[in-house]
Amino acid sequence: MRKTFIDTLTQLARQDTQIMLLTGDLGFSVFEDFAKEFPGRFINCGVMEQSMLSIAAGLALEGKKPYVYSIIPFATMRPFEQIRNDICYQNLNVKIVGVGAGFAYGAFGSTHYAIEDISILRPLPNITVISPADSIQTRELTLQSYKKPGPCYLRLLKPEVVLMPAKVKTILGKPSVIRNGNDGAIITTGACLQTGLAVADTMKESKKHLTVISLHTLSQINEPALVKAIKGQKHIFTIEEHRTIGGLGSLIAEQLLKHRLGGKLTTLGIDDSYQKITGHQQYLAERHGLGKATIYKKILKELKK
Amino acid sequence: MKKSNYQEISREIRRSILLQHFLSKESHVGSALSCADILTVLYFGFLKVTPKKPQAPGRDRFILSKGHAVAALYAILAEKGFFPKKMLETFCQNDSLLPGHSTKGFTPGVEVSTGGLGHGLPMGIGMALAAKQDNKKFKVVVLMSDGECNEGTTWESALFAAHHQLDNLTVIIDYNGQQGLGESEKIMKNKPFLQKWKAFGWKATQINGHNYHQIEKALTSMGIKRPRVIIAKTKKGKGISFMEKDPLTWHYKNPNQEQYHSALKELL
Numbered sequence: 001m002r003k004t005f006i007d008t009l010t011q012l013a014r015q016d017t018q019i020m021l022l023t024g025d026l027g028f029s030v031f032e033d034f035a036k037e038f039p040g041r042f043i044n045c046g047v048m049e050q051s052m053l054s055i056a057a058g059l060a061l062e063g064k065k066p067y068v069y070s071i072i073p074f075a076t077m078r079p080f081e082q083i084r085n086d087i088c089y090q091n092l093n094v095k096i097v098g099v100g101a102g103f104a105y106g107a108f109g110s111t112h113y114a115i116e117d118i119s120i121l122r123p124l125p126n127i128t129v130i131s132p133a134d135s136i137q138t139r140e141l142t143l144q145s146y147k148k149p150g151p152c153y154l155r156l157l158k159p160e161v162v163l164m165p166a167k168v169k170t171i172l173g174k175p176s177v178i179r180n181g182n183d184g185a186i187i188t189t190g191a192c193l194q195t196g197l198a199v200a201d202t203m204k205e206s207k208k209h210l211t212v213i214s215l216h217t218l219s220q221i222n223e224p225a226l227v228k229a230i231k232g233q234k235h236i237f238t239i240e241e242h243r244t245i246g247g248l249g250s251l252i253a254e255q256l257l258k259h260r261l262g263g264k265l266t267t268l269g270i271d272d273s274y275q276k277i278t279g280h281q282q283y284l285a286e287r288h289g290l291g292k293a294t295i296y297k298k299i300l301k302e303l304k305k
Numbered sequence: 306m307k308k309s310n311y312q313e314i315s316r317e318i319r320r321s322i323l324l325q326h327f328l329s330k331e332s333h334v335g336s337a338l339s340c341a342d343i344l345t346v347l348y349f350g351f352l353k354v355t356p357k358k359p360q361a362p363g364r365d366r367f368i369l370s371k372g373h374a375v376a377a378l379y380a381i382l383a384e385k386g387f388f389p390k391k392m393l394e395t396f397c398q399n400d401s402l403l404p405g406h407s408t409k410g411f412t413p414g415v416e417v418s419t420g421g422l423g424h425g426l427p428m429g430i431g432m433a434l435a436a437k438q439d440n441k442k443f444k445v446v447v448l449m450s451d452g453e454c455n456e457g458t459t460w461e462s463a464l465f466a467a468h469h470q471l472d473n474l475t476v477i478i479d480y481n482g483q484q485g486l487g488e489s490e491k492i493m494k495n496k497p498f499l500q501k502w503k504a505f506g507w508k509a510t511q512i513n514g515h516n517y518h519q520i521e522k523a524l525t526s527m528g529i530k531r532p533r534v535i536i537a538k539t540k541k542g543k544g545i546s547f548m549e550k551d552p553l554t555w556h557y558k559n560p561n562q563e564q565y566h567s568a569l570k571e572l573l
C-alpha cells in the first residue's frame with residue numbers, strides 16, 4: 001500500500017505544485033524519488049510530530065496541500081491536540097498518512113501498535129478517516145480524497161496486496177460490497193477484508209452464504225449506502241485489527257441502532273489484553289482472536305443459534 | 306508614529322480591554338494588558354494589514370499564540386476598524402463573534418485559532434515556509450507568552466525555524482514573568498533566556514515591552530537568513546496600578562464596578 005500511495009501522490013504532485021510531503025524523519029527508501037523530483041516540496045521535519053502537524057496547518061492556511069507522514073502512533077496520537085485544534089477545527093486541507101495499521105509493527109512492541117487510532121480520530125469534525133483494504137483501494141482513495149479538500153487520515157500498511165475484484169468500485173464514503181449472501185454480513189475494514197473473504201468462502205461448505213463488505217471509509221460516511229448494504233441481515237459481523245471500542249464495531253453498532261435495522265451484531269476485534277504479548281503481526285492478530293479459524297468458528301456458532 | 310500617538314492609542318486599547326473583561330467577567334485581563342503596547346506598535350507602526358481587505362493575499366500575518374490575551378487583539382482590531390467597537394461589548398457572550406481565545410472564522414482580522422499554548426509558533430512557521438516557497442514578501446509575526454516557553458513545541462519550532470532560515474518570521478515574547486500559578490522563573494527556570502534563543506540560532510534581542518521606541522526599533526531590524534525573537538519585558542496588568550501590584554490575582558480575576566471605574570481613572 002505504501003508504495004502505491006507514494007506513486008499516486010507523485011503523479012498528483014506532477015500536476016499540482018501545491019502538494020507537499022512532510023515526514024517525521026521516517027520513510028527510508030520510499031521518499032527519495034519524490035524528494036529528488038520535487039525539491040523544496042519534501043520536508044523532513046525531524047522528530048517533532050506535534051510541531052509538524054501544526055506546520056502542516058500553517059502551510060494549508062496559505063493554500064498548500066501538505067501530506068504528513070509517520071508511523072501511526074506518532075502521526076495521530078502524539079499530535080492529537082494539533083490535529084483537533086489546528087487541522088480539524090480549522091477545517092484545513094491536511095492529509096495525515098499513517099503507516100503500520102494494527103499490529104504491523106507488532107514485533108517492535110506496544111509503543112508501535114496502531115489499534116486505537118480510528119477511535120480517537122473518528123469523532124473529530126471534518127476529517128475523513130480512511131482504512132484501505134488493499135493497493136487498489138489505496139490508489140483510488142488517495143485520488144478521491146485529494147479531490148475532497150479538508151482533513152483526511154489514511155491508515156496504511158506497507159505490503160502491496162490486491163483483494164478487490166475488478167468489477168467492484170471503490171467510492172470514498174461508500175461501502176464496497178464484494179459479494180452478496182442472505183445468511184449474514186461480514187463487514188471489514190483495512191486488510192481484514194482478506195480474512196472476511198476467506199471465512200465467507202469456507203462458510204459456503206456449511207451452506208451459509210454471507211455478504212462481504214469492505215468499509216474503507218470510517219467517518220463522513222454515506223449512511224444511506226451503508227444502510228442499503230446491510231438492511232435485512234439477521235447477523236452482522238465486524239472484523240477489524242483495532243480495538244472494537246470506537247472502531248468499526250462501534251461504528252456499525254451506532255448505525256444499526258440509529259437506523260433501527262435490527263439484526264444481531266458480533267464485533268470481532270482486539271480486547272484489552274494486548275500489551276502483554278510479543279510477536280509479529282499475524283501471531284498477535286491470531287492471539288487476539290483474529291485468526292481465520294477462530295473467526296470462522298465464532299461466526300458459524302452465531303449463525304447456528 | 307509619534308510617541309504621543311502610541312500613548313493615546315494604547316490608553317484606548319487598555320480601556321477596551323477593561324470594558325471587555327468587566328462586562329464578560331472572564332479571566333486574563335492582566336495578560337491582555339501586558340501586551341497592549343506591543344500590539345499598539347505592531348498594528349499602528351509595523352504590520353501591513355487593512356480592514357478594507359482582511360484577507361488581502363499580501364498582508365502581513367499576525368498570530369496571537371497567547372490566545373488568552375485575545376481581548377487585547379480585539380481591542381486593537383476594533384481600533385483599526387476591522388469591526389465596530391460596539392462589538393467589544395459582546396466579548397465571550399452567547400453567539401458573540403468574539404470568543405475568549407482567538408478563533409479562526411469568527412472575527413475579522415483573526416488569522417488562526419489559538420488557545421492551546423504552543424500552537425501559534427509552528428502554525429506561523431508553516432505560513433512563513435509557504436511564503437518562502439512562493440516567493441511572497443509578507444511577514445509572519447507570532448506573539449507568545451513566557452509561560453508558553455515551557456511547551457515542547459516552542460523549542461521544536463525554534464529548531465525548525467532556524468534550520469530553515471525563516472528570516473520572514475518574527476517572534477515576540479510578552480515576558481511578563483508570570484504564569485498560571487506564579488512567577489515564571491520560580492515555576493520553570495527560563496534563564497538565561499536570551500542566550501537560549503541565540504544558541505538555537507535566532508537573532509535575539511531584549512527590550513522594554515512598554516517602551517514604544519524600543520519596540521519600534523526592534524521591529525525594524527530583521528534577521529538575515531535567520532528568524533528573530535524579541536523578548537519584550539513587560540508587566541502583567543500594565544497601566545492599572547492595583548493590577549500591577551497583584552499580577553497573579555489578575556490572571557484570573559475580573560474587575561468589579563468599583564475597580565473598573567478606578568482603573569479607567571488611571572487611563573485618563
